Amino acid sequence: MSHEASPLALPFPAMPAIAGVTLRVARAGYKNWGRCDLTYVELSPGTAVAGVFTRNVCCSSEVELGREAVKQGRARALVVNAGNSNAFTGYRGREAVEQIMEQVAGHLECPMDEVFVSSTGVIGVPLPKDKARAGIEAALRAEPCGWEEAANTIGTTDTFAKGAWAQAIVDGKTVTLAAIIKGSGMIAPDMATMLGYIFTDCAIEPEFLQQLLSAANQRSFSCITVDSDTSTSDTVLAFATGKAANGPLGSFEDAGADAFAAALDDVCRQLAHLVVRDGEGAQKFIAISVRGAVSDESARKVGLAIANSPLVKTAIAGEDANWGRVVMAVGKAGEPADRDRLSIGFGGTWAAREGQPLADYDEAPVAAHLKGREVSIEVDLGLGDGAATVWTCDLTHGYISINADYRS
Amino acid sequence: MSHEASPLALPFPAMPAIAGVTLRVARAGYKNWGRCDLTYVELSPGTAVAGVFTRNVCCSSEVELGREAVKQGRARALVVNAGNSNAFTGYRGREAVEQIMEQVAGHLECPMDEVFVSSTGVIGVPLPKDKARAGIEAALRAEPCGWEEAANTIGTTDTFAKGAWAQAIVDGKTVTLAAIIKGSGMIAPDMATMLGYIFTDCAIEPEFLQQLLSAANQRSFSCITVDSDTSTSDTVLAFATGKAANGPLGSFEDAGADAFAAALDDVCRQLAHLVVRDGEGAQKFIAISVRGAVSDESARKVGLAIANSPLVKTAIAGEDANWGRVVMAVGKAGEPADRDRLSIGFGGTWAAREGQPLADYDEAPVAAHLKGREVSIEVDLGLGDGAATVWTCDLTHGYISINADYRS
Numbered sequence: 170m171s172h173e174a175s176p177l178a179l180p181f182p183a184m185p186a187i188a189g190v191t192l193r194v195a196r197a198g199y200k201n202w203g204r205c206d207l208t209y210v211e212l213s214p215g216t217a218v219a220g221v222f223t224r225n226v227c228c229s230s231e232v233e234l235g236r237e238a239v240k241q242g243r244a245r246a247l248v249v250n251a252g253n254s255n256a257f258t259g260y261r262g263r264e265a266v267e268q269i270m271e272q273v274a275g276h277l278e279c280p281m282d283e284v285f286v287s288s289t290g291v292i293g294v295p296l297p298k299d300k301a302r303a304g305i306e307a308a309l310r311a312e313p314c315g316w317e318e319a320a321n322t323i324g325t326t327d328t329f330a331k332g333a334w335a336q337a338i339v340d341g342k343t344v345t346l347a348a349i350i351k352g353s354g355m356i357a358p359d360m361a362t363m364l365g366y367i368f369t370d371c372a373i374e375p376e377f378l379q380q381l382l383s384a385a386n387q388r389s390f391s392c393i394t395v396d397s398d399t400s401t402s403d404t405v406l407a408f409a410t411g412k413a414a415n416g417p418l419g420s421f422e423d424a425g426a427d428a429f430a431a432a433l434d435d436v437c438r439q440l441a442h443l444v445v446r447d448g449e450g451a452q453k454f455i456a457i458s459v460r461g462a463v464s465d466e467s468a469r470k471v472g473l474a475i476a477n478s479p480l481v482k483t484a485i486a487g488e489d490a491n492w493g494r495v496v497m498a499v500g501k502a503g504e505p506a507d508r509d510r511l512s513i514g515f516g517g518t519w520a521a522r523e524g525q526p527l528a529d530y531d532e533a534p535v536a537a538h539l540k541g542r543e544v545s546i547e548v549d550l551g552l553g554d555g556a557a558t559v560w561t562c563d564l565t566h567g568y569i570s571i572n573a574d575y576r577s
Numbered sequence: 578m579s580h581e582a583s584p585l586a587l588p589f590p591a592m593p594a595i596a597g598v599t600l601r602v603a604r605a606g607y608k609n610w611g612r613c614d615l616t617y618v619e620l621s622p623g624t625a626v627a628g629v630f631t632r633n634v635c636c637s638s639e640v641e642l643g644r645e646a647v648k649q650g651r652a653r654a655l656v657v658n659a660g661n662s663n664a665f666t667g668y669r670g671r672e673a674v675e676q677i678m679e680q681v682a683g684h685l686e687c688p689m690d691e692v693f694v695s696s697t698g699v700i701g702v703p704l705p706k707d708k709a710r711a712g713i714e715a716a717l718r719a720e721p722c723g724w725e726e727a728a729n730t731i732g733t734t735d736t737f738a739k740g741a742w743a744q745a746i747v748d749g750k751t752v753t754l755a756a757i758i759k760g761s762g763m764i765a766p767d768m769a770t771m772l773g774y775i776f777t778d779c780a781i782e783p784e785f786l787q788q789l790l791s792a793a794n795q796r797s798f799s800c801i802t803v804d805s806d807t808s809t810s811d812t813v814l815a816f817a818t819g820k821a822a823n824g825p826l827g828s829f830e831d832a833g834a835d836a837f838a839a840a841l842d843d844v845c846r847q848l849a850h851l852v853v854r855d856g857e858g859a860q861k862f863i864a865i866s867v868r869g870a871v872s873d874e875s876a877r878k879v880g881l882a883i884a885n886s887p888l889v890k891t892a893i894a895g896e897d898a899n900w901g902r903v904v905m906a907v908g909k910a911g912e913p914a915d916r917d918r919l920s921i922g923f924g925g926t927w928a929a930r931e932g933q934p935l936a937d938y939d940e941a942p943v944a945a946h947l948k949g950r951e952v953s954i955e956v957d958l959g960l961g962d963g964a965a966t967v968w969t970c971d972l973t974h975g976y977i978s979i980n981a982d983y984r985s
Binding site for chain 1: 632633662664665666669699700701887891892897901904905907909916933934973974976977
């Protein structure tokens with residue numbers, strides 16, 4: 170964890186253990202950090218796995234191998250390296266990932282493709298194999314640790330540890346989901362743009378877990394942006410150990426599937442919000458609600474055009490109800506819109522309706538709203554029933570300082 | 578002109594007069610500025626006109642009316658209002674534009690649709706009709722002025738006056754092009770994203786002028802970006818008075834058409850570069866050359882993904898040869914790319930070739946190059962023959978200060 174904590178930080182929740190999940194951390198020394206940087210999670214035999222990965226075509230070997238391995242549906246371990254993303258490192262980077270998979274598979278006596286590896290940090294430097302090997306050895310010997318320690322260990326430029334949990338009743342059993350995530354910059358929605366891990370004791374078929382995770386992703390990680398830049402390593406994995414001993418979920422026909430899906434949605438949305446709350450330089454958490462679009466997907470795209478507009482983000486940073494910049498962003502989104510049906514509001518107060526400034530617009534409540542830490546922008550396109558909410562943060566001097574005022 | 582001049586500013590060139598073009602400026606008082614804010618250009622009868630306009634669907638009435646009027650191909654006057662964009666102002670904004678067109682058409686005894694109007698400034702405030710009427714009256718009485726005064730008068734957040742000119746031999750006659758432009762923020766390439774006006778004494782058919790302007794636009798204004806935000810009012814108009822008395826150009830079959838097209842290209846590229854040089858907060862002028870793409874258009878899109886990446890722009894601001902961020906931007910562009918064929922360089926020095934950091938990469942010349950005011954980034958996708966160059970500036974604290982540290 171670097172820098173001062175974000176003013177939008179939330180305290181780490183008291184999260185329950187998940188049966189079948191054991192966390193350990195160690196110091197591989199990928200960077201000259203005075204803290205652990207390697208996280209090792211052991212999963213009980215038979216754990217189901219599902220994943221969503223970056224769509225950046227210059228993705229890392231970790232993403233390539235993980236995308237392939239997730240298809241067989243089972244996982245025994247997760248290794249997360251922090252400080253080096255191992256992306257754009259050619260065959261040497263791939264060899265390092267394969268070495269980690271081999272080493273852990275040998276220890277657990279499981280197939281190599283049941284070991285999932287993620288790496289995050291600088292691009293273009295092959296992950297050093299000797300440090301990885303020694304780090305894994307140290308992790309295998311280490312005492313188990315808790316969620317917060319693991320959440321801290323997967324972080325890079327994050328300013329606070331991020332975790333979320335939820336429960337649901339499935340087949341008369343209480344199932345628990347616990348999750349950690351890292352991410353702060355290079356956050357844009359073409360899947361996830363960060364590393365997130367969700368663990369549950371629910372018994373569920375891998376195919377159904379994948380279906381639920383993909384759907385939850387569309388409403389959470391795909392609806393956030395910090396800087397419109399899509400990472401080469403984004404990964405969200407969900408692991409289900411089955412230790413709750415509920416009747417395994419295989420489809421929405423099964424009792425409790427809706428409850429589990431809702432809990433998974435809840436955890437994904439919490440995680441996505443935490444990433445925005447740690448957006449580089451963020452001073453304000455911004456929710457943008459778009460309705461009246463021709464479809465939900467169109468609403469999401471309009472919302473993201475607003476959320477990615479530097480002029481909108483700087484206006485919010487300046488506590489300026491500059492709805493003209495919102496109009497501009499709607500217009501450039503490339504989605505159906507009609508200037509003369511467009512309405513825009515802040516914090517529940519309309520500033521413009523149907524293409525014109527409101528004659529009796531009272532800026533006082535809007536000005537008060539914009540001074541707060543949590544800002545909402547409402548857009549009604551007036552065309553149809555499509556709706557979506559996206560989340561972002563403001564663009565401040567802090568973002569420039571973090572990304573420009575140093576050399577890599 | 579506000580703020581201190583951009584460190585990338587160029588001196589205003591000594592530009593020749595264009596026969597058939599008379600410039601005048603006046604003070605309409607749209608904002609509380611101590612300077613002229615209304616530009617009136619009278620064009621001799623028979624002047625051909627062509628135009629390209631913003632694709633932002635929330636465009637202003639000026640853009641709607643101009644896009645319609647340009648189809649008839651002739652122009653007698655141009656009026657540019659600075660300080661109020663009149664965008665998103667409904668029927669009241671449209672009435673103000675029509676009043677200006679009527680007033681000038683009455684004075685010149687010409688059809689209303691031969692009067693072109695542009696406005697730039699704050700969105701959402703109807704252009705005050707009384708100020709516009711009095712401003713036009715003052716302009717009609719004013720003494721003619723020169724290019725630099727007109728260039729200053731059309732500016733808003735611009736920090737320096739921008740002009741460019743070129744000449745070509747057409748049909749044995751020297752034809753001259755002179756042009757002015759304004760633009761600094763809300764600059765993204767979905768046509769032009771600024772106001773630019775090109776005047777020439779060349780005799781040319783309006784349809785052919787439109788064809789040449791549209792083509793030049795694709796290689797100039799459509800290849801620049803400051804902040805990825807597309808204005809609601811962007812307009813580039815070309816006016817040709819025909820006073821050079823060359824045999825009128827109607828197609829590329831005509832002698833001198835190639836020379837005129839090249840001169841027009843040259844002027845458009847000069848204007849586009851000037852806008853980037855006045856990018857809000859700009860400290861460095863960045864040229865991004867992409868080759869090896871599957872098509873020129875694909876190369877342009879990859880270039881713009883790099884040019885619009887906040888992480889690339891802040892890295893250049895920090896004089897950091899962070900080619901990993903360039904990889905990321907290539908990968909998120911949504912265009913064909915192959916990580917393992919990708920090469921990236923700065924200032925002519927390759928940092929990575931075919932998907933891997935160069936073993937003998939010498940950062941010294943790159944570090945020296947990045948300290949300069951003009952930075953180049955070279956990308957070879959290794960796939961095909963497509964190539965394009967795009968231009969942008971870095972993202973600095975200055976951009977945040979200009980756009981966040983004040984209230985509108």
